[in-house]
Amino acid sequence: MGTTQERYSRRGVSRFYFLKAIAAPNNVPTRAELGTTNGTDLSAFISDVEGFALENTAIDTPDMASSFTSNIPGENKADNSSFTFYEDKGSDTLEALLSQGVEGFVVILRKGDIQLTPASRSMEVFPVRVGSRSATYTAANEPAKFKVSFNITSEPAQDLAVPAAS
Numbered sequence: 001m002g003t004t005q006e007r008y009s010r011r012g013v014s015r016f017y018f019l020k021a022i023a024a025p026n027n028v029p030t031r032a033e034l035g036t037t038n039g040t041d042l043s044a045f046i047s048d049v050e051g052f053a054l055e056n057t058a059i060d061t062p063d064m065a066s067s068f069t070s071n072i073p074g075e076n077k078a079d080n081s082s083f084t085f086y087e088d089k090g091s092d093t094l095e096a097l098l099s100q101g102v103e104g105f106v107v108i109l110r111k112g113d114i115q116l117t118p119a120s121r122s123m124e125v126f127p128v129r130v131g132s133r134s135a136t137y138t139a140a141n142e143p144a145k146f147k148v149s150f151n152i153t154s155e156p157a158q159d160l161a162v163p164a165a166s
Contacts, residue, residue, distance in 0.1 A: 008111075015109040016042045016049070016083070018097065022105055027125050029107055031163040039107070042083065045094060047145055051081030052108060052126055054156065078152035081106075081126070087135065087144040095133065098148045102130045106150065114162055123160040127153045 019039045022029045033039055055078075058071040085094055111122040128150040135146045 010110070013112040014043070015113050016046060017107040017109075018042055019105040019107055022125070027105065027127060027157050028160055029105070029125065029163065031165060034107065034163065040097060042085075042094075045085045045088075046083050047086055047143075048084040049082075050084075051079035051150075052106065052124070052156075053079045053081075054158070055079060076155070078126070078156065080149070081128070081152060082147055082149040084136070084145050084147045087146050089144070095146070098130050098133055100130050100133055103153070104128060109162055111162075120162045121159045123162045124156060124158050125160065126150070126156040129153050 017034055017039050019029055019033060021038060022033060024030070029039070034041075054076050056076050057074040059074040060069050060071050062069040088094065106126040106128050108124045108126070109122060110124065111120055114120040114122070131149045131151045133146060133148045135144070
């Protein structure tokens with residue numbers, strides 16, 4: 001690793017997709033799956049993102065030889081995850097796509113849809129089920145929004161290569 005680093009803001013760079021299905025058994029989407037009717041780019045509609053991260057629950061391993069309690073890695077668990085969307089007064093396309101109980105995959109391209117760095121290992125795939133979808137209400141001077149909460153249904157795939165453009 002060199003001494004310089006190209007820092008960036010996720011806003012305007014990271015991309016968020018919802019895919020109804022992924023053909024590969026290892027849940028790695030193809031370029032075609034990201035851009036067809038199977039995949040929906042949600043990025044422009046998202047107001048806020050929560051979760052979509054893994055946590056490891058450490059297991060304490062105290063012993064009588066020390067007053068220090070060491071630990072070992074335990075189970076992995078996904079954080080509670082959700083997107084808050086801007087509500088569209090003229091369309092319910094997102095609400096229909098992400099209705100309660102719908103299963104699919106949230107695909108995150110952390111460093112964007114990188115074409116300058118082929119096979120950037122910055123894609124994450126979360127198998128999900130929509131747990132709830134509800135409008136948010138406020139008297140504040142802000143746009144109407146709704147929140148979609150996701151259950152992570154199996155182990156996410158991380159650090160995958162972003163599929164190259166065809």
